[in-house]
Amino acid sequence: MVYEIKLLAVQESISAYAKTISSIGAQANQLNYIRSDFFQNKLLVIQFIQTGLPFDLFEKIKAITPFSEEDWANYLNLSVKTLQRNKKEVDFLFKPIHSEKIIELAEIACFGHEIFDTKEKFYSWLFSNNYSLGNQLPSSLLQNSYGKEMVMAELNRIDHGIFV
Secondary structure, three states, X not given: OHHHHHHHHHHHHHHHHHHHOHHHHHHHOOOXXXXXXXXXXXXXXXXXXXXXXXXXXXXXXXXXXXXXXXXXXXXXXXXXXXXXXXXXOOOOEOOHHXXXXXXXXXXXXXXXXXXXXXXXXXXXXXXXXXXXXXXXXXXXXXXXXXXXXXHHHHHHHHHOOOOO
8 A cells, every 4th residue: 555655745746846847837737647648749758858866766766675875876876965965955856867767767667566566576576586687686687778678578478477
């Protein structure tokens, strides 16, 4: 139940932020479900990336993922101190390269929760060796876009009942 509230908070924050970006504001009213609408609307995602994500939205996304602050710093190729400094900065926006990674990890988290139904099952899968991913942890592959695509492909196979 707590996770659903956090997911709703992310959805509401995405909608609110989208309304502040003039070229996509009208599309924001159509966002009903974070996975099915936001991540499927590639133009909206691109606009978010180009504009940069605000730190408060990042904080909400961070709350729906199993990743620690150190993990996030590693994924974003930043130091923990830099993340903490950015948090204190008023109206801070992540650079597009960091915004893209944040959105990619949010997409993985949302899709994983849809497939596994509970965050515990998803987290267990994410941090367990996976034979079809070269016996690696799916979480360890999220450093780059190729690894993210492999993890998404594996989640899609699981969603369709295809197990290796």
